[in-house]
Amino acid sequence: MKRTIVPFGPQHPVLPEPIHLDLVLEDEKVVEAIPSFGFVHRGMEDLASKRDFNDYLYVVERICGICSYMHGMAYCEGAERIFGVEIPDRAKYLRTIWCELSRLHSHLLWLGLLADAFGFEALFMQSWRVREKILDMVEDSTGGRLISSVNRIGGVARDMDSAMLAGFVAQFDKMESELRALTKVFLTDSTVRARLFEVGVLTKQDALLYGAVGPMMRASGIELDTRKLGYAAYGKLDFDIITSNGCDALARCEVRIGEIFQSFRLIRQAVDKIPAGEIYIPVSGNPKGEATVRVEQPRGEALYYMKANGTRNLERFRVRTPTFSNVYSLLKILPGAQFADVPLLILTIDPCISCTER
Amino acid sequence: MPTISKSPWMMHYDGSSCNGCDIEVLACLTPLYDIERFGVINTGDPRQADILLITGGVNYHNESVVKQIYEQMPTPKVVVAVGICACSGGVFKDCYNIKGGVDTTIPVDIYVPGCAARPESIIDGVLQAVELLARKQTEAESATAAEGEAQ
């Protein structure tokens, strides 16, 4: 059969971010996908050698506007390891709460975008309506909606008083029941199922082979979550790793929905257990040494490497972000798919191009 | 009043933003902010767009893409730079791959500050763009009318 090459992107209605794929088609079926990257490449890692390591924190937070909080936190954890300081317990709990709020807003954002990709606009609007409430909480506690800048090397810059925390938890019940109704549509509605069920299958072997991370991996039946390493206060809190054996787009949806409810559970526990005390210990001097940090972002595991040589600037800063790892799985699931499913499949890995290209 | 001011179509392109401003642009479309109540509709097709929203600065790789999108849009058109990155390069200004703000590549009419720009200010920017668009259309119409009389 004759082959056609259809260029997809960088500007495409479904994708908020630029990614370019050359899709080799046979009729309506994709036989190969050839990606090209670099439309959002800025060169941030290089900037580490030009900025003071304290100022560089603000650059790291802008690797990605969605996981901004977690990037900042991981950078601070790395620096704290180099300095050899242990931050106060209260700061660890606060970090955990903010991390889970970021996960909530990121997963809700993804649910909305997914609904938009398969043409269910009302679901998109509803998911984002609930998301705004989470953003309100982030704004109340940090002052920013997306870029919060509350992390410092040595702790956090803002505290949340008990009235505020209780206020958040009080809103959770209503939000959870709203979300149950909403997510039921994703999981049981027949039109949604028709678009997601057995679409983009990534088997367990392939997930291992291609190094999938995060919900993409967990939806292929692999039980692994970096949060179980116990960074911040995760070691003291109890939560389940959500997995599914469906291996398809629906399973990925299921896993992320499950994680939304686990996040509520984690924040509730953290609010119950949070100790009183300091939130910051001053750290002075220049860092010298190396650190590697792994954190579980909404999209999967991110790995950071930092090397400091005793000057004001870091010698090397490197990030491997979850989308970078998941792109290989995407290129695996695209061949064989219908052309109309391509935007949807790209979304199922929850791509964050600005992380990947930095 | 020119008809265009009642139903302008807007398009969004991500230059090299960190996603923060992108997501806020999308948030403008959702129930809480709902930019559609002003008659503005989001489209993915530059050939139908009147207002171009760009988030993030221009880098050496997407320069040609930004130019191409701008040229594909019908006149009159208005460009809105959303966020500090799009206005001047922002925190990424010193990065080796960043050329600078959007105005280093195409003419920008309206600058929306903020990092990330808040949905309220994005809506304000778009509404100013609508006014400007109407003015540009009126000017274009009177110019053609004057030409017609001269003949």
Ligand code: SF4
């Ligand atoms: S202005 Fe700030 S939030 Fe917007 S794209 Fe630039 S760094 Fe991101």
